[in-house]
Every structure is written in structure tokens, then in C-alpha cells.
Amino acid sequence: MRTRVDAGRLGVIGHSMGGGGALDAALRRPALQAAIGNAPHLPSGSLAGDRVPTLIYAMQNDTLVTPARLTSLYNTIPATTERAYLEVTGAGHNYIGQPSTVLARTMIPWLKIFIDDDARYSQFLCPLSNRAGISQYRSSCPLISTTAMVS
Template identity: 85%
Template sequence: MTRHQQPTLARPPRLRAALLGIATMLGVLAPAALSGPALAASPYERGPNPTAASVSATTGPFAIASVSVARGNGFGGGVIYYPTATNQGTFGGIAISPGLNGTWAGIAWLGPRLASQGFVVFGIETNNLNDSPTSRGTQLLAALDYLTQRSTVRTRVDAGRLAVMGHSMGGGGALDAALRRPSLQAAIGNAPHLPSGTLSNDRVPTMIYAMQNDTLVPPSRLTTLYNSIPATTERGYILVTGAGHNYIGQPSTTLARTMIPWFKIFIDDDTRYSQFLCPMSNQSGISQYRNSCPLS
């Protein structure tokens, strides 16, 4: 069962909803318009058709710019990266938190890497370096609210297509945010520390990355966390070969070529990217991959 099919969410696909609205306005409900090839493409697709090379590239097809954000608004400031194109419509937004004692600078490669693929990316600083996962989750949600309501790039962001990500305690924060705001489109926890140890109430498509040589947040713990995600929620688990807890601190094609499709599929409803995850087209550097394919 896909995310859009879950009756508890009562959330139809965006394109179907748009067609229903048009049909209502016209006073005609045409079943043929709600099925078949017309539903294959998402109105939120951004950029050219993807290839193995494009999802692995250090720079995507979009030129980007960035703007710094001062401390305040419920979080410690940060940097927003955004595509400069103005002829593509709005873009989905992603807020990202660093881990314990970390700053955005430690994982800043993620900003331009993801933004150049067609997202508005907000790398945040936390209020304090030792903030808990719950606090980081609160700050990620505050950052998304700022991004869509008060930031200088708010007109470029679709407030209905938002996601969270983080590393270590920031990863736990991203998962905590997903639990508290099920309207999010996607969540990624990289070596996430989540004190509750369960995602039994998770309704957001969630990817968990475990590092094979991580002694702080070992793969066994993250396997248990992954197993707690409901069967009705889209989910993925990737074990990165030979990696330690802070693997995300350096640019990684292994992470990028799997993160980008996850965000594209769930933020943009872009099925062109399913080929990279269902099944995984390139498992180089990955010891284990679990998933709820087909993803949609």
C-alpha cells in the first residue's frame, strides 16, 4: 500500500486532486481524465530526465544561490540554498540539522548538492551544540515554518512539499519532527539517535542510513528502529559499507545518489527516480538495502 493509498491520511495524489478540482469547476467528472497516461507525470517534476550519472554528479542541473539566516525564529540560524530558476514554478523544501556538537559547516556539502537537483535546502544551526533530538526536531519544524512564511525565498518554496533530514542527534531530530508533523513528505535519518527507539507512529516516508562501523549508533539499533516503522509507511534502510558514525562529514556519492531519488520520489512525486531505488540500480558501497518497493 502506498502513502497516497493510506485511508487514514485521506490524502489523494496531487495530480488527481487537481483534475478533480478542474472537473468540479466544469461540472463534469470525466473518469477517463483521472486514469491512464495523463497520471504518469507529476506536475512537480523539476529538471531533465535523470540518469545514473546525473544523480551521482557533484552538481545538478540547476544553478543555485544562497542566503544566510541569523539566529532567532526558534533555531540557531543557518544557510538557505535555492535554485535561481524562476520558470520552473516552486520547489520542495528540505531542512537539515547537524549532530551533537556539530555545526552546519560540518555537513554543508549537502546544501549545494541537493539544491542543484531542484530543492530549496535549509541547513540550520542549532540553538545549542548539545541540543537533544527532540529539541532539534522542534527547531527543524521552526526552520520549515520560517522558510515558507518569512524567509526571503519563501515565494520559491511549496509549503505543501517539505522534508527533514539530519545526522546523529540531528537525524533523531528529523525522525522526531516526522512523528510530530505527519504532513511532511519525506524524512531521512543519517546514523540517527532517537531516544524513544521506535517509529511505530511514523506516517512519513522515511529512509534510515546506518554506518557499518558505527559504534555510537550501531546498525543493530537502527535495524530495530527500521523494523518499528509501520508496514503502511514507505521506508528504506541502507547500510553503508565500512563507514563510521561521522561518514556524512565528507561529500559522499553513495549518500547523494540514494538521497536524491528518495526526496524526488516523495517531495516531487517524481516516478522517474524510482529506477534508482526499486530495485537499487547501484549497490556499490552498500552492504544492505531494505525497502518497501515499489515506492510511490
């Protein structure tokens, strides 16, 4: 794999405990380009040290990892870190296991902006171009890849 993976273009994604693991990885590896937590369970409840562009998905009807808990988690991300919070309308905790245009049309731009340094995808998130299936959205618009600014 070492010859097939570009170590300069890495991101993490996970769901539930795996989502918490993805966010924990972002805290521990600030060189990552993007982190996405889908209904992430992060026992510490804080992303105060996060420097990686982070997208948090909450599911409106999730009783395991509630939107209120994830809103609080989102609010701990430093203002200097690119971030977004998206709540999927009517979804429960295991929504991630179903095909979803909501996730695809927001996750792909996030990865393109921060891993591929492709600013053209910002138009889909800043402002959010399609709110169908989304009950809440907030972000640190404009979304700017710091690696694009460095190179």
C-alpha cells in the first residue's frame, strides 16, 4: 500500500464509535487533510485541540448520539479550524448504512475541498446549495484548504 497511497492526501471517516475514532485521529494527527464523523461518539466530548477540517453529521432522530450532544461537540472546535455541522432530517443512528444523496452531495465536496484542494466544490457547501433532507446546517464559510494556501 505504501506505494499506492499519497501520504500527503489523507483523511478519516467513521460512523458511531468509528466516527469518534476518526475525530480522535484528527486530534492526534493534525497533518490529516479532512475528518468526517457520522453520528460520532467521542467520549471526551471535546475537539478543542482540533486543527483538521472537520465535518460532523448528526441524525435528527438519533437517540444514541443525539444532535444536542453533537452540537455541543461541534461548538468545541476552534474558530480557526474549518468545520461544518449537518443534521439529516428524520434519520436515526444507523442511517449511514443506507444509500443517501444527502451524505454524498455534502461529503464529496468536503473531501474534494480539503484533500484535493479543489475550491470549485465550495459552491456546494458555502452556502449549502441543496437543503433537501437537511434539518440544520452550519459551517465556517468560506471553506478554504490550508494546504492549498501553503503550496
